[in-house]
Amino acid sequence: MNPFKYGTVVADRYFIDREKEIAQIKDDLLNGINIILYAPRRFGKTSLVMQILSDLKESRVKTVYLDLFQVYSLESFIRLYASKVMEASGFSMKKAIKSLKSCIRGVIPSMGLDDDGKPVLSFSYDSKIPKEYSLLDVLDLPKKLKGKNERWVIVFDEFQEINRLDGEMIEKQFRSIFQFHNEIAYIFMGSKTHLMLNMFADKRRAFYNIGKLKKIDKISAQEMIAHMESEFKKGGFSFSRGIFEKVLSYTDNIPYYNQYLASQIWQSVKEEGREIDDKLVEKAVIQILDNQGDYYYTLLNQLTVYQRSVLHAFIREQENIYSKEYTQKHGLSSVSSTQRALKRLLELEIIEKIEDKYVFSDPFFPLYLQQRTFA
Numbered sequence: 001m002n003p004f005k006y007g008t009v010v011a012d013r014y015f016i017d018r019e020k021e022i023a024q025i026k027d028d029l030l031n032g033i034n035i036i037l038y039a040p041r042r043f044g045k046t047s048l049v050m051q052i053l054s055d056l057k058e059s060r061v062k063t064v065y066l067d068l069f070q071v072y073s074l075e076s077f078i079r080l081y082a083s084k085v086m087e088a089s090g091f092s093m094k095k096a097i098k099s100l101k102s103c104i105r106g107v108i109p110s111m112g113l114d115d116d117g118k119p120v121l122s123f124s125y126d127s128k129i130p131k132e133y134s135l136l137d138v139l140d141l142p143k144k145l146k147g148k149n150e151r152w153v154i155v156f157d158e159f160q161e162i163n164r165l166d167g168e169m170i171e172k173q174f175r176s177i178f179q180f181h182n183e184i185a186y187i188f189m190g191s192k193t194h195l196m197l198n199m200f201a202d203k204r205r206a207f208y209n210i211g212k213l214k215k216i217d218k219i220s221a222q223e224m225i226a227h228m229e230s231e232f233k234k235g236g237f238s239f240s241r242g243i244f245e246k247v248l249s250y251t252d253n254i255p256y257y258n259q260y261l262a263s264q265i266w267q268s269v270k271e272e273g274r275e276i277d278d279k280l281v282e283k284a285v286i287q288i289l290d291n292q293g294d295y296y297y298t299l300l301n302q303l304t305v306y307q308r309s310v311l312h313a314f315i316r317e318q319e320n321i322y323s324k325e326y327t328q329k330h331g332l333s334s335v336s337s338t339q340r341a342l343k344r345l346l347e348l349e350i351i352e353k354i355e356d357k358y359v360f361s362d363p364f365f366p367l368y369l370q371q372r373t374f375a
């Protein structure tokens, strides 16, 4: 079985490292401190938090996890959040419906069935009651349900997405409720660092000072390499010296891409049954570019000719993009059009800003672009 896994939350034997982060975050949560956790996509935030929640559950903490990417309207937030909170409370369906009726204004709960015929909470809304009331009540629900001496930890993943709803109103409501939830610890986490920092580190915003900011870094190269070495050894494969340093240079040591490439190498080495060396790693990379080809092609087709020129310039040089020299050197037309192009590339998340530096969010994408250019 391939010991490398990517694209889903990893747990158990697939989950490595993070002991320090887990210990620190757990400690803060148990002390009732809210945490704002941020890192670019694919660094391993969700896996880390799931690990923490599963540890906490074992010590009888009630946990709620809500991914804001699943939320597309105020109603869907109210429904999803109420359901998750009820689930955590451990109430029977009957008791849940009764308590929702009495706790949340404007909501008419009932029992429905999901696609598999399993009973789920279903909601309709009383149109005479403003949605803001229902929102306030649902946000306060954990506190109302919380038993004496019970501890609760509540996670909002991809929290910056709340801005797609009526952001400011919601932020104010959240804040007005959470400040009275001393015995509940919240984690607000997100991938869009600048949006997260705007929300939580700006004095004028409702969430300012609501908790402790915590940045999640990549897993250290050393840990990653040790893990790869040990898994390939266990699999009975041999490898040339320093080969996993080379692997990490392809992936920028981003956890997701480490696992992706290692998984591909595993597949190749199984097929070919020889030592893992430069050639084999290169072949695995080409295989990945091939797998991703259709996706990359679609991505490229969304770009104008000028945006593509900027991308190609960006492969060659990532510094001082907005300078006259850069514009001239790479045959671009003007600084302002480059700014517009970059804005679009950021929107499409092809390029990301990480600590004031622009980088490709997918380290394989520039390889694909180069391959196409020189093919």
Ligand SMILES: Nc1ncnc2c1ncn2[C@@H]1O[C@H](COP(=O)(O)OP(=O)(O)O)[C@@H](O)[C@H]1O
Residues within 6 Å of the ligand: 005, 006, 007, 008, 009, 010, 014, 015, 016, 017, 018, 039, 040, 041, 042, 043, 044, 045, 046, 047, 048, 191, 255, 256, 257, 259, 260
């Ligand atoms: N602790 C870890 N150990 C091993 N692989 C990890 C770890 N954290 C993340 N990964 C890899 O990165 C991928 C993305 O992780 P995820 O938790 O979804 O990141 P995020 O929530 O930051 O986008 C996982 O599918 C896995 O391949």
Ligand SMILES: [Mg+2]
Residues within 6 Å of the ligand: 045, 046, 047, 157
């Ligand atoms: Mg995630």
